[in-house]
Structures are given as structure tokens and as C-alpha cells.
Amino acid sequence: MGRVEVKAEVNKSHGLHARPATIFVQLANKFSSSVRVVKNDEIIDGKSIIAILSLGVNKGIYVKIITEGEDAQEAADSLKEFLETNDG
Amino acid sequence: MMVKLKGIGVSGGIGIGKALILGKDDLSIPQRKISHDEISREIYRLEEALISTRREISDLQKKISEEIGFDHGRIFEAHFLVLEDRVLIEDVIQQIKNRKVNVEYAFSQSVKKYVDALLRLNDEYLRERVADIEDISRRVLRKMLKENVSSLGNLSEKVVIVSHDLAPSQTASLPKENILGLVTDIGGRTSHTAIIARSLRIPAVVGVEVATVNIRSGDNIIVDGSLDCVIVRPTEKVLNKYHLKAEAYNREIKAIQIPKSIKATTKDGKNIVVSANIELPEELSLVKKYTADGIGLYRTEYVFLGANEMPSEEMQYKTYSKVAKMVSPGSVVFRTIDIGGDKFLSQPRVPKEISPFLGWRAIRFCLAMPEIFKAQLRAILRASAVKNVSVMFPMISGIEELRKAKGLLRECMDELRREKKSFDENISVGVMIEVPSAALIADVLAKECDFFSIGTNDLIQYSLAVDRGNEKVAYLYEPSHLAVLRLIKNVIEIAHKYNIGVGLCGEMSGDPIFTYFLLGTGLDSFSMSPPQVPKIKELINSISFGEAKKIASKALDFSTPKETEKYLHSELKRILGEDSYHILTM
Numbered sequence: 001m002g003r004v005e006v007k008a009e010v011n012k013s014h015g016l017h018a019r020p021a022t023i024f025v026q027l028a029n030k031f032s033s034s035v036r037v038v039k040n041d042e043i044i045d046g047k048s049i050i051a052i053l054s055l056g057v058n059k060g061i062y063v064k065i066i067t068e069g070e071d072a073q074e075a076a077d078s079l080k081e082f083l084e085t086n087d088g
Numbered sequence: 089m090m091v092k093l094k095g096i097g098v099s100g101g102i103g104i105g106k107a108l109i110l111g112k113d114d115l116s117i118p119q120r121k122i123s124h125d126e127i128s129r130e131i132y133r134l135e136e137a138l139i140s141t142r143r144e145i146s147d148l149q150k151k152i153s154e155e156i157g158f159d160h161g162r163i164f165e166a167h168f169l170v171l172e173d174r175v176l177i178e179d180v181i182q183q184i185k186n187r188k189v190n191v192e193y194a195f196s197q198s199v200k201k202y203v204d205a206l207l208r209l210n211d212e213y214l215r216e217r218v219a220d221i222e223d224i225s226r227r228v229l230r231k232m233l234k235e236n237v238s239s240l241g242n243l244s245e246k247v248v249i250v251s252h253d254l255a256p257s258q259t260a261s262l263p264k265e266n267i268l269g270l271v272t273d274i275g276g277r278t279s280h281t282a283i284i285a286r287s288l289r290i291p292a293v294v295g296v297e298v299a300t301v302n303i304r305s306g307d308n309i310i311v312d313g314s315l316d317c318v319i320v321r322p323t324e325k326v327l328n329k330y331h332l333k334a335e336a337y338n339r340e341i342k343a344i345q346i347p348k349s350i351k352a353t354t355k356d357g358k359n360i361v362v363s364a365n366i367e368l369p370e371e372l373s374l375v376k377k378y379t380a381d382g383i384g385l386y387r388t389e390y391v392f393l394g395a396n397e398m399p400s401e402e403m404q405y406k407t408y409s410k411v412a413k414m415v416s417p418g419s420v421v422f423r424t425i426d427i428g429g430d431k432f433l434s435q436p437r438v439p440k441e442i443s444p445f446l447g448w449r450a451i452r453f454c455l456a457m458p459e460i461f462k463a464q465l466r467a468i469l470r471a472s473a474v475k476n477v478s479v480m481f482p483m484i485s486g487i488e489e490l491r492k493a494k495g496l497l498r499e500c501m502d503e504l505r506r507e508k509k510s511f512d513e514n515i516s517v518g519v520m521i522e523v524p525s526a527a528l529i530a531d532v533l534a535k536e537c538d539f540f541s542i543g544t545n546d547l548i549q550y551s552l553a554v555d556r557g558n559e560k561v562a563y564l565y566e567p568s569h570l571a572v573l574r575l576i577k578n579v580i581e582i583a584h585k586y587n588i589g590v591g592l593c594g595e596m597s598g599d600p601i602f603t604y605f606l607l608g609t610g611l612d613s614f615s616m617s618p619p620q621v622p623k624i625k626e627l628i629n630s631i632s633f634g635e636a637k638k639i640a641s642k643a644l645d646f647s648t649p650k651e652t653e654k655y656l657h658s659e660l661k662r663i664l665g666e667d668s669y670h671i672l673t674m
């Protein structure tokens with residue numbers, strides 16, 4: 001069991017509003033670890049599409065990803081990579 | 089405080105009772121306190137609804153992926169995530185547990201909370217997601233409401249339904265016995281709500297514009313369909329006055345309901361067929377009750393609107409043949425599907441049309457979807473084995489459409505012959521005359537069909553370029569417009585020249601003002617909402633064909649609808665006498 005915290009810059013052209021939010025949540029749900037996303041002082045469940053959308057994540061801002069569980073490291077890495085990959 | 093709202097009374101009579109506001113779409117969300125023991129059951133219902141919605145979307149996705157391609161199937165990805173959303177589900181469960189409310193209410197409140205939050209972010213891309221969330225939430229709520237029919241199905245008391253608008257499928261699914269009246273913000277005299285309200289004899293006022301703003305669920309209200317108004321929170325004095333008025337009205341109605349004449353025959357012996365327009369199976373009993381000679385228009389789309397999935401040929405056959413048997417020895421005219429392609433849920437998503445009335449609907453939709461169309465034609469053909477069935481095609485605008493439709497009908501006949509299934513080889517095939525182009529080429533169409541049925545509701549709307557559902561222009565919708573009367577006259581004359589029968593199945597058919605005109609123009613059959621039948625038969629029996637002919641010809645001499653109507657009213661008064669005139673034109 002581990003706990004991993006990483007910072008990631010959101011590089012999606014429409015932030016986490018349109019399809020990228022869907023893909024992020026799908027990706028998060030592939031891991032057994034819990035996934036939380038922190039923006040400013042708001043912490044939300046990264047496996048919930050409604051929570052992610054409500055967070056209002058725009059392009060260019062930094063969020064913190066906190067994962068906890070057996071595949072915490074892998075989860076944090078994949079999600080960070082996804083957020084930081086530019087979608088053109 | 090008492091408020092009086094004006095609208096358009098589209099179905100006469102007085103309804104007095106408590107208001108029930110119906111939300112957008114067909115969902116009225118009941119709110120109910122639950123006991124501690126019911127908590128686990130409500131949570132179980134949540135899970136069940138989520139699972140069956142998941143199945144529904146997965147089927148939908150499969151279909152779309154197969155028909156359009158994988159990429160489009162992906163539009164439902166967000167739907168699935170919402171269905172599994174732990175935050176949302178947890179929130180609903182907490183509400184059920186802590187606030188002790190029923191699952192429908194808890195779910196709709198949770199969704200509303202998140203949707204409101206998302207809308208506050210004011211982001212264009214989010215709005216699309218919000219639409220997804222609302223769509224999925226409606227689907228889930230529908231599942232919940234269906235298994236718990238208590239929503240509207242068993243209303244414990246009678247209510248007056250108040251809604252911004254009512255879709256045909258909504259109106260069709262209302263529990264008639266518990267509806268005292270209908271009030272809507274939009275709509276006009278010939279909207280579906282109006283037509284159904286009249287046929288079910290429910291007092292209705294539409295086009296009130298601000299009904300849902302001024303009325304709250306539980307308010308006492310009075311619907312006066314005869315005086316075009318709705319009275320909200322009436323004082324006791326007004327209420328008492330209206331109770332008396334309602335009683336008087338019901339007494340008069342009873343007097344008219346007793347059918348006097350079984351046959352409609354003019355004084356000089358011309359027999360006229362007066363039949364019923366039917367859309368719901370529950371209305372079948374009305375055909376005999378009001379002594380209609382048969383069914384002049386059976387609107388088959390309601391077979392489709394009420395169903396969760398595409399009704400199979402077999403299912404349609406059962407419905408149609410039941411109708412045919414019940415109406416025998418009278419006959420029935422089945423009109424093939426007359427709705428837009430967007431009404432077929434299981435079909436690929438059809439983009440919303442800007443002008444649906446000019447769009448992909450009725451025969452246009454059917455010819456584009458030969459499988460759906462042929463299943464219906466086969467079902468109608470098989471039901472025709474009783475030999476009292478005709479079929480007609482809606483919204484024909486040119487001869488090619490008729491030829492194509494008849495071609496498919498012939499294909500179905502060949503198939504049935506090979507399968508040794510019986511049907512009426514001489515089934516009559518008719519054309520709805522409701523597009524001005526069809527009226528103008530009636531001579532061309534008449535050579536290739538067995539009868540016409542003039543659909544005045546659409547014919548008027550298309551000829552006068554008036555959207556009958558738009559309250560801003562509804563005043564222009566005038567059946568007595570000279571253009572309309574001329575079109576009708578021409579179509580009837582041409583039909584007779586080519587020796588085919590001609591009927592009329594729009595609202596005009598059941599409107600006493602036009603009876604003498606239509607009779608005098610030579611119309612062979614009238615078809616209308618069942619309760620109008622006895623009245624119209626009375627009117628036909630009150631005059632000779634010769635005299636009606638004179639009235640019809642004179643009615644075409646006026647240049648404004650007002651003058652024409654004034655003239656027709658004066659003739660009614662003259663022939664019927666003051667008393668009968670008031671009763672029959674009420």
C-alpha cells in the first residue's frame with residue numbers, strides 16, 4: 001500500500017471539460033487505488049466525472065493528484081502523463 | 089390571492105380541483121417521506137434503475153456503433169461514467185438515509201445540485217456535458233417511475249394538470265379518469281393536447297403563457313374551457329358559482345350525449361358516413377358509445393410512441409386486427425406512421441430540425457426506413473383479412489411518393505401470398521390531402537388511389553403558413569379562410585370527377601360551423617373525435633342536401649373568414665332554431 005502525490009500541469013486545450021474529462025475518469029477507474037484531485041483547496045474524487053467537471057479545471061493550471069493503494073505509483077504517473085500531454 | 093389567466097379554451101367544460109404541475113419532459117417527480125424501514129428498498133430501487141439504464145444505453149450504443157460507426161457510439165461514454173459516478177450515487181443514498189425521501193426525489197435533487205453547480209461555471213463545453221447528465225438522469229428517473237407507477241398512474245385524488253407543454257406521448261399516458269382539466273403555457277386550438285383533451289372530454293385551456301409561473305402544485309384552480317380562462321386560488325364565492333355552472337354544463341352535455349340518430353341521412357335521403365378519429369386503444373369503446381359508423385382515421389403512431397422498443401410486426405398485427413374486429417361491421421382506415429424520424433428512439437440520433445413540420449416525417453420517414461414501414465404495412469394487410477380495413481398514407485406531396493408507397497405495399501402483398509398469410513386483396517388505398525401541392529394535383533393522385541382523406545389541420549397550417557403551435561401567430565390559423573374552403577371544394581370535386589370517395593378527418597369535420605358547408609360541397613364522409621359524432625349526425629339530419637349545396641356555394645362569396653363564419657352561424661340558427669343552435673354549437 002502506498003500513497004503518492006504528484007503535481008501536474010493541465011495541457012488540454014479545453015481543460016478538463018469536454019472529452020478529456022471523460023478519458024481522465026475512465027483512466028482513473030482502471031486503477032484499484034483511490035484517486036483524488038486537488039485544485040487550490042478543493043479536494044475531489046478523481047473517479048467521479050461529476051466531481052471532475054464541477055472542479056472547473058482550465059488549461060494551464062496546476063492540480064495535485066493524490067493516489068492511495070497498491071498501484072498508487074502507476075496510477076499517479078499515468079494520470080500525470082495524460083494531463084500533461086498536449087492534445088494540440 | 090385570486091388570479092384570472094386568459095388562454096385559448098380548446099376543450100369545453102369546467103374542471104375544478106387541485107393543480108399538479110408537470111415538469112419538463114414527461115416526468116413529474118413525486119416527493120414522499122419514507123419510513124426507516126423503506127430506506128433499503130429505495131436504495132435497491134436506485135441500483136436497479138441504474139443497472140437497467142446501463143443496459144438501455146449499452147443497447148443504444150451498440151445500435152449506433154453498428155449503424156454509423158464506432159466513433160459515434162462513443163458519445164455515450166460520459167453517460168456510462170455518470171451512471172457509475174460514486175459521488176452522485178453516494179449523495180443520493182445520503183439523501184435517502186438522512187432526509188428520508190423517496191429515491192426519485194433524492195435522485196432528481198442530487199442531479200439538480202450538480203447541474204446547477206456546473207452551469208454556474210458558465211463554460212461552453214460544460215453545457216454539453218450538462219445536457220448528457222440531464223439526459224441520463226431523465227432515463228434513470230423514467231426507469232424508477234415506471235416500476236413505481238404510483239407517480240401518475242394511481243393518483244390518490246383527481247387533479248388539474250398544469251404544464252408548460254405536453255408532448256403527445258405524455259398526454260397519451262395521462263390517467264384520464266383522474267384528470268379534471270388541462271392547462272398549458274403554449275399550444276393552440278389544434279395542438280395534440282387540444283385534440284386529445286377534446287376526445288377525452290377533459291376541459292382544457294392552452295396558450296396561457298404564464299400558467300406555470302402563476303400556479304403552484306396544490307393550488308385550487310378552475311379551468312373554464314368554454315370561457316377561455318383559468319382561475320387560480322378562487323374565492324369561495326367564485327368557487328360556489330363555478331360549482332353550479334359545472335353542474336349545469338354537465339346536465340346539458342348529458343342531454344347531447346344521448347345519441348338520437350344512429351344514421352346520418354339528409355332530409356332528401358343522402359347517406360353520409362360519420363366516423364371517429366381514434367388514437368388510443370382505450371378510445372375504441374367510444375366508437376360504439378357515440379354511434380360512429382366506423383373509424384375514419386386510426387392514428388397508428390401512438391402504437392409506436394407508447395412503446396419502449398420498436399413494435400414488431402406481430403405486435404402491430406395484434407393491435408390492428410383487434411381494432412378491425414371491434415369496429416366490424418363498420419370499417420377502419422389505418423393511417424401509416426405520421427411522426428418525425430426523431431420520435432424513434434432506437435433509430436440513429438436524428439438532429440433536431442428547425443422546421444420539423446417541413447422535415448423528415450410521415451411518408452418521407454417511412455420511405456427512408458422501408459423495414460419499419462414494411463413491418464407496419466404487413467401488419468395492416470394481415471389485419472385486413474376481415475375485409476373492413478383501408479390504409480392511407482400521410483403527407484403525400486407528389487405522385488412518386490404514392491407510387492413508392494404502393495410499390496412497397498405490393499411487395500408486402502407478394503410476401504404474404506408466398507407465406508400463405510391471408511389479407512384483403514382489394515384493400516383500399518388512400519391518400520391524405522394535407523399538403524397544398526397534393527391538393528393542387530388531386531387529379532393526378534386520384535387516378536392512382538381509391539380514396540382521399542382531407543387532413544385539414546395540416547392543410548390549413550401549410551396553406552396559410554401558420555405554425556399552429558405558436559401562440560404568436562395562432563390567430564392566423566383560420567379554417568374559414570377562403571383559400572382553405574376553395575382547396576377543400578376543389579379536392580372534393582376532383583375526387584368525384586375521378587369517381588373516388590373523399591372524406592375529411594381534420595378538426596373541421598367535428599366543428600358544427602362547417603357541417604353544412606362540407607355536406608353541401610359533396611363530402612362523402614366525416615371523421616372526428618368521437619364525442620362530436622352525435623352532434624354532427626344531428627346537423628346532417630337537419631337539412632337537405634339541396635339546401636346545403638346552396639349554403640356551400642354562398643359561403644364562398646365572402647372575402648374574410650369573419651364574414652364567412654357569421655354567415656354560417658346565421659344559417660345554423662335559421663335552420664336549427666335558437667335553442668338547438670346553442671346546444672349543438674356549444
